[in-house]
Amino acid sequence: MTNxxxxxxxxxxxxxxxxxxxERQLATYASDGLLQYAAHPVAVVLPGSAEEVAAVVRxxxxxxxxxVARGAGSGLSGGALPVxxxxxxxxxxxxxxxxxxxxxxxxxxEPGVTNIAVSQAVAPxxxxxxxPSSQIVCTIGGNVAENSGGAxxxxxxxxxxxxxxxxxxxxxxxxxxxxxxxLDHPGYDLVGAxxxxxxxxxxxxxxxxxxxxxxxxxxxxxxxxxxxxQAGEVVSRIVAEGIVPGAIEMMDNLSIRxxxxxxxxxxxxxxxxxxxxxxxxxxxxxxxxxxxxxxLCGEADSVRVAQDEAERxxxxxxxxxAFAAMxxxxxxxxxxxxxxxxxxxxxxxxxxxxxxxxHDLQVxxxxxxxxxxxxxLVCYDGSKPGEAERAEELAxxxxxxxxDAGGSITGEHGVGVDKKRYMPAMFDxxxxxxxxxxxxxxxxxxxxxxxxxMPTPRLCGEVPGPYRRHPLEQAGLAERF
Amino acid sequence: xxVATQAPATLEELAAALASAAEAGTPVRFRGAGTKxxxxxxxxxxxxxxxxAGLTRIVEHNAGDLTAVLEAGVPLAEAQALFAKEGQxxxxxxxxxxxxxxxxxxxxxxxxxxxxxGPLRGRxxxxxxxxxxxRVALSDGTLAKSGGKVIKNVAGYDIAKLFGGSFGTLGAIxxxxxxxxxxxxxxxxxxxxxxSPDELARGALAIGRSPLEHHGIDIAWHGGRGRVxxxxxxxxxxxxxxxxxxxxxxxxxxxxxxxxxxxxxxEQRAAQRGPLVVKVSGLPARIPELARAADETGGSVxxxxxxxxxxxxxxEPSAEAVKRLRREFVVAVQDRPAxxxxxxxxxLEPGVRELMRRVKERFDPAGVCV
Numbered sequence: 055m056t057n058x059x060x061x062x063x064x065x066x067x068x069x070x071x072x073x074x075x076x077e078r079q080l081a082t083y084a085s086d087g088l089l090q091y092a093a094h095p096v097a098v099v100l101p102g103s104a105e106e107v108a109a110v111v112r113x114x115x116x117x118x119x120x121x122v123a124r125g126a127g128s129g130l131s132g133g134a135l136p137v138x139x140x141x142x143x144x145x146x147x148x149x150x151x152x153x154x155x156x157x158x159x160x161x162x163x164e165p166g167v168t169n170i171a172v173s174q175a176v177a178p179x180x181x182x183x184x185x186p187s188s189q190i191v192c193t194i195g196g197n198v199a200e201n202s203g204g205a206x207x208x209x210x211x212x213x214x215x216x217x218x219x220x221x222x223x224x225x226x227x228x229x230x231x232x233x234x235x236x237l238d239h240p241g242y243d244l245v246g247a248x249x250x251x252x253x254x255x256x257x258x259x260x261x262x263x264x265x266x267x268x269x270x271x272x273x274x275x276x277x278x279x280x281x282x283x284q285a286g287e288v289v290s291r292i293v294a295e296g297i298v299p300g301a302i303e304m305m306d307n308l309s310i311r312x313x314x315x316x317x318x319x320x321x322x323x324x325x326x327x328x329x330x331x332x333x334x335x336x337x338x339x340x341x342x343x344x345x346x347x348x349x350l351c352g353e354a355d356s357v358r359v360a361q362d363e364a365e366r367x368x369x370x371x372x373x374x375x376a377f378a379a380m381x382x383x384x385x386x387x388x389x390x391x392x393x394x395x396x397x398x399x400x401x402x403x404x405x406x407x408x409x410x411x412x413h414d415l416q417v418x419x420x421x422x423x424x425x426x427x428x429x430x431l432v433c434y435d436g437s438k439p440g441e442a443e444r445a446e447e448l449a450x451x452x453x454x455x456x457x458d459a460g461g462s463i464t465g466e467h468g469v470g471v472d473k474k475r476y477m478p479a480m481f482d483x484x485x486x487x488x489x490x491x492x493x494x495x496x497x498x499x500x501x502x503x504x505x506x507x508m509p510t511p512r513l514c515g516e517v518p519g520p521y522r523r524h525p526l527e528q529a530g531l532a533e534r535f
Numbered sequence: 536x537x538v539a540t541q542a543p544a545t546l547e548e549l550a551a552a553l554a555s556a557a558e559a560g561t562p563v564r565f566r567g568a569g570t571k572x573x574x575x576x577x578x579x580x581x582x583x584x585x586x587x588a589g590l591t592r593i594v595e596h597n598a599g600d601l602t603a604v605l606e607a608g609v610p611l612a613e614a615q616a617l618f619a620k621e622g623q624x625x626x627x628x629x630x631x632x633x634x635x636x637x638x639x640x641x642x643x644x645x646x647x648x649x650x651x652x653g654p655l656r657g658r659x660x661x662x663x664x665x666x667x668x669x670r671v672a673l674s675d676g677t678l679a680k681s682g683g684k685v686i687k688n689v690a691g692y693d694i695a696k697l698f699g700g701s702f703g704t705l706g707a708i709x710x711x712x713x714x715x716x717x718x719x720x721x722x723x724x725x726x727x728x729x730x731s732p733d734e735l736a737r738g739a740l741a742i743g744r745s746p747l748e749h750h751g752i753d754i755a756w757h758g759g760r761g762r763v764x765x766x767x768x769x770x771x772x773x774x775x776x777x778x779x780x781x782x783x784x785x786x787x788x789x790x791x792x793x794x795x796x797x798x799x800x801x802e803q804r805a806a807q808r809g810p811l812v813v814k815v816s817g818l819p820a821r822i823p824e825l826a827r828a829a830d831e832t833g834g835s836v837x838x839x840x841x842x843x844x845x846x847x848x849x850x851e852p853s854a855e856a857v858k859r860l861r862r863e864f865v866v867a868v869q870d871r872p873a874x875x876x877x878x879x880x881x882x883l884e885p886g887v888r889e890l891m892r893r894v895k896e897r898f899d900p901a902g903v904c905v
Contacts, residue, residue, distance in 0.1 A: 246696025296717030
């Protein structure tokens, strides 16, 4: 099939008003939140229903054309970067909340529903715990693809812990229902395998989410320390006490200065580190544990306790503005998402500082301190020759330092196109080949979001060797799975 | 019964043993402590058994990071004893022994492979939520890992979830990395006695939708009566238990608070095993229907009310009872007599069955992992 006839079929499925082929309009979709990468697809198609998504995927399958699914395009790993010879399937029209069942703690949504809309739909009694910083715009479909986290995941977990069922369009257009409203459907945990697969196994068109009651109380403070090492020690002591804060976030001096400039949240510009600690839960438990936290912050230069909702918002505003505020430090920045075992914090931050000095660049650090998820922001000026390249090299060395410390190349942003080159630092060839087995079971032709996650292109080929059904299995006696 | 048992001493040896069985076309059944061997269909007569009894190393316990790396054959109880020295635990508390068995040695590999969970599931999730990395052996001799040792990590596919609950049909789980949690200093349980299925459900749901931060809401039901257990843990659990008690009382349940509550929860856990036990994937609001169905069929129920997961136990196994429950619920059969004619998994959507077949074919092309 030629592109022309594929476009005709797509137009037939969604109507010409939902098929974008004009070069200028295509530019809107050329990048996701990671602007370093851009590509124009052949077309952008905006299906309006799960059935239309399945028909679009089937048409691509028949035409042997690759495709990429896109939610809000707020991802930070280039996961929704289009492929030039393919189709971009934008899911922004699938934004219905189909069922709200607070009594059972379940919500059924389409993939284009925003993260915040789920919490809003079950407010004021319940909420959806994963809360990526982009939660106002990012979509549940994207959260499922990336297994998104957020500031509260040290206590509450990630997207994968809150998805019980999925309707999925497989790359050959087949529609399957994995799991459901109920937990633990018999059979392989294909829901668990799908969440976090970065759009390479299919498109989720309906998603069952678990929501939980909002905690009764919260207590928030921000403590300022002379250095990140000092603040890191306090984090360790809090955790060692058996306290599990709802959120525990750290910023270094550079990010404090940037964020304060942007928000006037009242963070002292000369502080070496800011530590935001938020406890939530029952009133009595919060009170008891908060006293302990305040004591553990005894060595801080100063501590600010939020007395009301407004002060809490102010404390959080600085933290949440940190990325956006980096423009005050440098025209460009390159954000990393590495994870380290928390106990290695001081050591790895020291290494980052040295590496930054070697490269004559500034690195700001903002991180989820409870789970060791660093967001080093490598600042640079793209207009100065060679500086972007130097920044990229530095970012790579930071990732390597984190992996060497026993960590991960990505905690919540995903591998996408941006970090796939680092995959071999974490995974050996047999590991990657095993990933590919899963990929091939879902997408033997490699048409779903090709070129992402895996460091080098791979083909599936036929199943190696004849698959022999055991006689018992043939007789239907041993077909457990 | 399998013809022979091998117990390789290292991960590499296990992978090699699996590969050579596959080359010979011999079916393989994996074994941990053997406490749940009756859950999958019986292994074929000519199968060999590969045991994880030689893989018992606790590779790492990183107390400061609240993580650990365990070989698959480590008995869960042994790992817990070690973690307890640091005031920590792996928040998995499934029954550790087979019904009537003397050995209570369930291994971490077996618990993950069967996806088995206990009362702590309500608060901490199950193996799928606590395993952060895995190492598996495949039938072509591949030894591969996914995930890592940190609690937050989205690099690569989540092979651990795929293997969790797969009953060894994709390959062998040989090592897992897990997230640990601190053990709370104190606990208290509010108990409410219910005399009707509706009362039982009202009590459980009232606590479930409240902002109380429970450590698990369980139900138990048998022969027309039952109870709701709501556990709280922390520095000061008592006020929450009292608040829960108030909610139960408002729904008409007779209540008390139990401070020394461990035996209550041991009982819940123990009731998940028996001559015939089916696991029901339901929803919290369907508790009354389930309690009535159990009464009709002579079963007794324990369950995680806030999650909608329950176990129905029958002292006198009957395929009819399973069929009856399957009319209304998603049901997996766990403990059962070998000669009971039931499908452990139950009906699956054809597309899902096909996708599972494709997954099985890719991971175990020799088709020997049974």
